[in-house]
Amino acid sequence: MVQVHFTSHLRHVAPGGVVTAAGATIRGVLMDVSARHPALKTYILDDQDRLRVHIAVFLDNEHIRGPETMDHAVRPTSELYILQALSGG
Amino acid sequence: MSNSLLISTRKGLMIYRRTPKGWKHKSTHFLGSPVSVALADAKGKTIIVALNLGHFGVKLHRSVDAGATWTELAPPQYPKVEGGEKDDKAPALKGIWALEWAGPDKPGALWCGTTPGGLFYSSNLGTTWALNDGLWTMPERQKWFGGGTEHPALHSICVDPRNSNHVAIAVSCGGARVTTDGGKTWNVGSQGMRAAFMPPDKQFDPDIQDAHMMVQCPAKPDVYWTQHHNGIFRSVDNLKSWHEITAPVSSFGFAVAVHPKDPNTAWFVPAKKDEDRYPVDGNVIVTRTKDGGKTFKVLKRGLPQGNAFDLVYRHGLAIDKTGKRLAMGSTTGSLWTTDNGGDAWKLVSSHLPPIYAVRFA
Numbered sequence: 156m157v158q159v160h161f162t163s164h165l166r167h168v169a170p171g172g173v174v175t176a177a178g179a180t181i182r183g184v185l186m187d188v189s190a191r192h193p194a195l196k197t198y199i200l201d202d203q204d205r206l207r208v209h210i211a212v213f214l215d216n217e218h219i220r221g222p223e224t225m226d227h228a229v230r231p232t233s234e235l236y237i238l239q240a241l242s243g244g
Numbered sequence: 245m246s247n248s249l250l251i252s253t254r255k256g257l258m259i260y261r262r263t264p265k266g267w268k269h270k271s272t273h274f275l276g277s278p279v280s281v282a283l284a285d286a287k288g289k290t291i292i293v294a295l296n297l298g299h300f301g302v303k304l305h306r307s308v309d310a311g312a313t314w315t316e317l318a319p320p321q322y323p324k325v326e327g328g329e330k331d332d333k334a335p336a337l338k339g340i341w342a343l344e345w346a347g348p349d350k351p352g353a354l355w356c357g358t359t360p361g362g363l364f365y366s367s368n369l370g371t372t373w374a375l376n377d378g379l380w381t382m383p384e385r386q387k388w389f390g391g392g393t394e395h396p397a398l399h400s401i402c403v404d405p406r407n408s409n410h411v412a413i414a415v416s417c418g419g420a421r422v423t424t425d426g427g428k429t430w431n432v433g434s435q436g437m438r439a440a441f442m443p444p445d446k447q448f449d450p451d452i453q454d455a456h457m458m459v460q461c462p463a464k465p466d467v468y469w470t471q472h473h474n475g476i477f478r479s480v481d482n483l484k485s486w487h488e489i490t491a492p493v494s495s496f497g498f499a500v501a502v503h504p505k506d507p508n509t510a511w512f513v514p515a516k517k518d519e520d521r522y523p524v525d526g527n528v529i530v531t532r533t534k535d536g537g538k539t540f541k542v543l544k545r546g547l548p549q550g551n552a553f554d555l556v557y558r559h560g561l562a563i564d565k566t567g568k569r570l571a572m573g574s575t576t577g578s579l580w581t582t583d584n585g586g587d588a589w590k591l592v593s594s595h596l597p598p599i600y601a602v603r604f605a
Contacts, residue, residue: 205334
């Protein structure tokens with residue numbers, strides 16, 4: 156199971172602490188978490204389930220960027236950090 | 245007169261109350277978050293607030309106890325399109341620019357204007373929303389474009405007090421449209437508006453007009469006023485036609501207010517056009533006509549004269565039901581009120597965050 160960490164700015168809608176989630180891609184993982192925590196979804200994904208522009212994603216210490224971010228493969232042992240980007244504030 | 249003001253700012257919603265000692269800050273809500281617009285019912289109990297968070301998108305909150313507690317609502321959502329998760333052009337909510345009650349015969353119902361140009365309707369105080377398909381699928385909408393924003397902004401919603409199925413909307417840049425069947429069909433409502441900045445053959449195209457703000461006179465609903473990018477326009481025939489009006493100092497600006505009982509009286513806050521966007525010569529003024537735009541009076545008593553950079557956005561000027569009390573908030577965080585129709589203004593605060601919208605509750 157992937158370990159997912161959310162920025163403290165999402166504490167009121169995101170699960171506290173580290174969350175475990177299933178999925179073969181970043182999209183799959185985020186959909187799995189969102190299914191269990193529906194209030195979180197619109198904070199990180201837009202109306203078309205695209206990653207919001209000013210959300211930063213780090214997977215296993217790598218900053219994942221670009222249009223293919225959501226399709227990036229994850230491993231069962233991966234660690235995923237969902238942060239607010241330093242743009243967009 | 246109205247004794248409560250909702251101030252939507254870059255750093256939260258501020259509520260001000262009129263006291264015997266003047267306007268006083270009562271409470272702040274959503275501190276630190278940009279509030280694009282707020283709407284309250286006549287008693288000030290129910291308040292709907294739209295946030296536009298820099299990282300996390302557009303959010304909507306509702307209070308039914310005058311702001312003591314808040315409930316987060318699901319914001320209006322554009323329908324998913326096939327493959328939309330990988331299509332940059334598929335629509336998504338970018339901002340809420342207008343919130344209006346749908347009429348006294350539709351309690352709890354709301355209209356919501358958004359970027360990128362969609363109009364939404366809720367029958368249940370914002371709990372759920374539906375995109376208005378009639379306007380969204382209208383072929384002419386493809387001609388709309390952004391003005392000051394990347395996408396078209398639906399900023400003005402006028403519900404006719406005679407018939408709540410008669411609704412007029414204005415878009416920057418998309419002119420004005422009007423429905424008489426509650427939103428099923430939409431007819432052009434911006435014939436006569438002129439966009440001097442467009443190529444000659446397009447200047448009178450009603451579908452590309454950059455209406456900055458449109459208001460309707462409650463007592464004479466056939467009369468509308470619009471502050472347009474190109475100047476001031478007035479319609480006296482229920483949106484069948486518009487005629488252009490020139491005001492002193494500058495006809496450029498964003499805000500307009502119409503007297504609730506007198507369709508000939510309206511207020512504007514001019515600025516230097518058009519990419520400059522600051523008060524002409526650094527003097528904050530309001531222009532007021534009482535004769536339908538034939539003549540104007542420049543109002544400046546109580547307003548800063550010289551080296552002032554206060555710009556008043558389209559929702560930054562509000563009028564109460566008496567037509568004597570107005571409030572005005574600026575991009576540099578100044579808030580003024582008047583109890584005499586603008587003859588004299590009184591500064592409430594000069595150090596608020598940038599103000600997006602003011603509204604009497």
